[in-house]
Amino acid sequence: MKHPGSFADARRDVAFPMTGAALLAAVLIVGGAVYSAAGGATADKLVTAMLIDAIMVVGLQIYIGNTGVFSFGHIGFAAVAGYAFAVLAIEPARKSTVIRNAPWGLNEVHLTPVQATAVASLVTLAAAVVVGWGLARSGAKSGSVSAAVITLALLFVTHELALNWTDLTGGDRAGLSFRIGNTLEGRTVIYAVLVAVIVVARLFAQSRIGRLAQAAREDNLAARAMGVNPVAGQVAALLLSVLVVAVAASLRVYDIGNITPKFFFFDYTLLTLVMLIVGGRNSVTGALSGVVIITAGRELTRRFASDGFEFFGASLDAPVVDWLLREGLTQIFLGAAMLGFMILRTNGLLGDWELDTWLWRRWRRRKPEERPEPLAEIAPVGLHVEVDREGAALEVHDLAVDFGGFRALDGAGLTVAPDEVVGLIGPNGAGKTTLVNVITGVVAPSAGWFKVGERELTSAPSHDIARAGLVRTFQNLRLFGALTVHQNVELAARVAAQHRPGNHPPVDALIAEAGLWDVRGRRARELDYGSARRLELARAAAMAPAYLLLDEPTSGMSDAESAEMIGRIRHMAAAVDAGVLVIDHDLNFITGISDRIYVLDQGQVISAGTPDEVQADPAVRAAYLGAESDAEGRA
Amino acid sequence: MTELAQNVIDGLGRGSIYALLALGIAVIFGVMHLLNFAHGELITVSGYVAYWVFSAGLNWYWIAPLVVLVSVGTALAIEQVAFRWVRGAADFTMLLTSFGVHFVVQAVFFMYVSASVRNFDRPRWITNTFDVGPVTIEVFDVVVVAVTALTLAATAAVLLRTMFGLSLRAAAEDFDAARLMGVKSDRVIRGAFALSGVLAGIAAIFWLMRAGQTTPSAGITPMLKGVLAALIGGLGSLRGAVLGGLLLGLAEVLLRSRLPDGIAGLTDGVVFVLIALLFIFRPGGLITVSRAERV
Structure with a gap:
């Protein structure tokens, strides 16, 4: 039995990724060596460039792939690192001719390439801290335009500085160049860096923080509702990726022997981005495949453009072809x-396909796992998650929310005791979902407050609220689509292990309890609707919540499925010792599941009590059920 | 004071062109959430049209209407070839699609036309000026501001008074709801591209009159200005785009005349940093377009 709270699987998260990374690097290195042995000096140059591009693209992948935040600016970081490296590593005698007036006595400085790379990396990391702060402040998330703009600004600013700060950069014409022959010799260093970088990228993707970043990439809102602070994963990914980019930039400058402003600008941004997306930005294997494919394609088109069409002996010699194929083809x-x-x-x-994950799955398939005991068998009377539940009621008071001129909540309040199942019902537009959105930090109330036990949470961010034990599901299903069923639940359990006290429900048991054991290796986006709903419930339960907030858990389900869901919810909640607040507009379902019911209409609670009391309340019949006969029909 | 007045006049002239570009970008962002980095290609294509028409011995009276026509045609063609296939895709996908269009068009001109600069004559009146008190006003700026004002008025009339305008505004507000109300998405999107083509065409006339030349990458600068202006205005907001254009023009002129000599070359960078800061502190842009996520 694994230590509870530790989710790292040594094989899945360490051994296989390292093996896979070594395999990938070996393919690149051996393939490159064979090609350059056959092709002479030109081929040699091409392979070296490809290996350095590979390091750069893996650097990009660490950020863009794991967080989904789109960055145009990584080549701007490369520019910072490249110039810092060149300024530090070029020998003073040469500097005194190209940048005679360098500031801070920099033309006296002479570091070894390794020292220069280290210092350049530190300088670039400092820039990354500033940009990372800006990105976090702007609320960067997957695909957000503001992130593209902020990073694009970095690219332009570094370019303009390189053009204009001629005392430091040598400007547009000369740039900064090493003395001839004074550059990178052999490829041993590149090989070593390449292996290290691929290993690091894979380990990061499998690490706890990497998983959190990917969850936020898949669904920012759902990640926060599971207690994930997206900023943490993004910042970690940014710093690591910028470090790799800085090393790659230093290598590129040292290999080519000079740097000019256009060296790390639009063209290189285009090249590296195309490499990243062609193979698949979400996977390291994909990024590396893209590097190979694009390098080959570029070389081929370059040859077509200069020598005409010739492909494995077959050649086309026509004026049209020569006219079509010319410089610019690449x-x-x-x-x-x-x-x-x-x-x-x-x-x-390749999409999300990763070599080592594939290998691991194949390896694991050979020894079938035993189906775990469902939660009910392990914990028939609950796991006793919280040590002390006395007085830890969920209290919501006088909430008001305005959307423009529309008052969605108008003084609504309710309480849920620990271990109680409370229903919240009301017609469409009554404010039910808004209430859940307020108490999970998605919508800020204009008045009112809420707390769990003694802890007031009114103005806390979503992820803190989730960590305090208010965990929700979503009406329109928000799973982490690219993650497997198992990873979805495990992610919540990881957060719980760090931020929720007491015992935690075992991941496998939760999956079995939700009836998802046979599909645990499948990606969440491939699940059928009912399974997806149950997965959302299991994921929320894995947070070991004090209260489960379920927003229309049976929407889109048949009557039979709804009835089954009643038992499942009550069971799951009892097993993890959580109180439940469940929202629905289906009276049958709510009366079937709830100990007590609140009725919401036009933002106000118009009735509260046991199911029988509420059903008998004339106000409820009037407001919610409409015509008398209709009420009889449904209830 | 005189200098400031001079700056404001110059900035308005410059900003008007930016406003036209930004409005075209904002219209498209409104209907399909696409930040169109290929908008500048309309200027590039227009530049070559101007060059060819001019080489055929015709003057600006011929060039101007042709530029607008070709710009609209190009906008529709780009939509047909590229953007219609990524409708409703992730922002990431659409952003990179527009980048792909930008690079392909640029490379096609580079390969099959020429990498070198193509010149054409600028209208003779473009350098004329007149003085109002101590302030010198370019006739060109007056023409630009006047034509822009007319164009904006016409655009506003189309958006506010016609059925197409209503569908377009509805689609910008909530595309799905608009479709449920019977708005034909195909027609609205094509209409939005046509409108952006008209606006870019008019902007292109002025841009080219002043530049008197074109290259395969001529579209990059106007595209960036348009994107930046639209960003300042909050992207989806049409009024914001116009305001953003004018603000950007003013900011550039003010920075260029106020920044010390050594840093004046960094004007574009400074503007970019200012906009990045704007996004850091007000992620929705100057005029916030509320686009609440449905939970």
Whole structure:
């Protein structure tokens, strides 16, 4: 039995990723060595460039892939690192000719390439801290335009500085160059860095913080509702990725032997982005495949453009072909690759496919696992999650919310005792979901407050509220689609292990309890509707919540499925010792599941009591059920 | 004071062109949530049209209407070839699609037309000025501001008074709801691209009159200005885009004349940083378009 609270699987998260990374690096290195042995000096240059691009693209993948936040600016970081490296590593004698007036006595400084890379990385990391703060402040999330703009600003500013700060950069014409022959020799260093970088990228993706970042990538709101602070994962990914980019930039400058302002600008941004997306930005294997494919395609189009069409002996010699194939073909190739993949296969060739994960799955399949005992067998009377539940009631008082001129909540309040199942019912537009949104920090109330036990949570951010034990599900299903069923539940359990006290329900048992054991390896986005609903419930239960807030858990289900869901919810809640606040507009379901019911209409609680009391209340019949006969029909 | 007045006049002239570009970008963002980095290609294409028409011995009276026509045609063609296939896709996908269009168009001109600069004559009156008290006003700026004002008035009339305008505004507000109300998404999106083409065409006339030349990458600068202006205005907001354009023009002129000599070359960078700061502190832009996520 694994130590509870530890979710790292040594094979899945360490051994296999390292093996897979080594395999990937070996393919690149051996393939490159074979090609350059056959092709002479030109091929040699091409392979070196490809390996350095591979390091750079993996750097991009660590950020863009794990967080989904789109950054145009990573090549701007590369520019910072490249210049810092060149300024520090070029020997003073040479600097005194190209940048005679360098500030801070920099033209006296002479570091070894390794020292220069280290210092350049630190300088670039400092820039990353500033940009990262800006991104966090702007609420960057997957696909957000503000992140694209902020990072694009970095790219432009570094470019303009490189052009204009000639005392430091040598400007546009000369740039900064090493003395001839004074550059990178052999590829041993590149090999070592490449292996290390791929290993780091894979370990990060499998790490706790990497998983949290991916959850926020898949669904920012749901991640926060599971107690994940998206900023933490984004900042970690940014710093790591910028570190890799800085090393790659230093290598690129040292290999080529000079740097000019256009060296790390639009063209290189295009190149690296195309490499990243063609193979699949969400996977390291994909990113590396993209590097190989685009390098090959670029070389091929370059040859077509200069020598005419010749492909494995077959050649086409016609004036039209010669007219079509000319300089600029590589640019068209890159643009068309980007366009084509975005239109036809936006997640790249491999999507989320990762070599080591695939190997691990195959390896594991050979020894079947035993189906775990469902929760009910393990904990028939509950797990006793919280040590002391005395007086830890959920209290909501006088909430008011205005959307423009529309008052969605108008002084609504309710209480839920620990271990109680409370229903909240009302017609469409009564404010039910708004109430849940307020007490999970999604919508800020204009008045009122709420607390759990002694802890007031009114102005707390979503993830703190979730960590305090108010955990919700969503009316319109928000799972982490690219993550497997198991990973969805495990993610919540990881957060719980760190932020929720007491015992925690075992992940496997929760999955079995939700009837998802046989599909635990499947991605959440591939689940059928009913399974997806049950997975959302299991994921919420894995947080070991004090209260489960269920927003229309049976919406879209048949009557039979709804009836089954009643038992499942009560069971799951009892097993993890959680109180329940469940929202629905289906009276049968709510009366069937609830100990007590609140009726909401036009933002106000118009009735409260046991199911029988509420059903008998004439105000309820009038407001919610409408015509008398209709009420008889449904109730 | 005189200098400030001079700056404001210059800034308005510059800002008007930005406003036209930004409005075109905002219209498209409104209906399909696409930040169109390929908007500048309309200027590039227009530039070559201007060059060819001019080489054929015709003057600006011919160039101007042709530029608008070709710009609209190009906008519709780009929609047909690229953007219609990524409708409703993730923002990431659409953003990179527009980038792909940008690079392909640029490379096509580079390969099959020429990498070098193509010149054409600028209208003779463009350098004329007149003085109002101590302030020198360019005739060109007056024409730009006047035509922009007319264009905006016409655009406003179309948006506010026609059925197409109503569908477009409805679609910008809530695309799904608009479709449920019977708005034909295909027609609205194509209409939005046509409108953005008209606006870019008019902007292109002025841009090219002043530049008197074009290159395969001529569209990058106007595209960036338009995008920045639209960002300042909050992207989805049409009024914001116009305001953003004018503000950007003013800010550039003020910065260029006020920044010390050594840093004046950094004007674009400073503007970019200011906009990044705007986004850091007000992620919705200057004029916030509320786009609440449905939970």
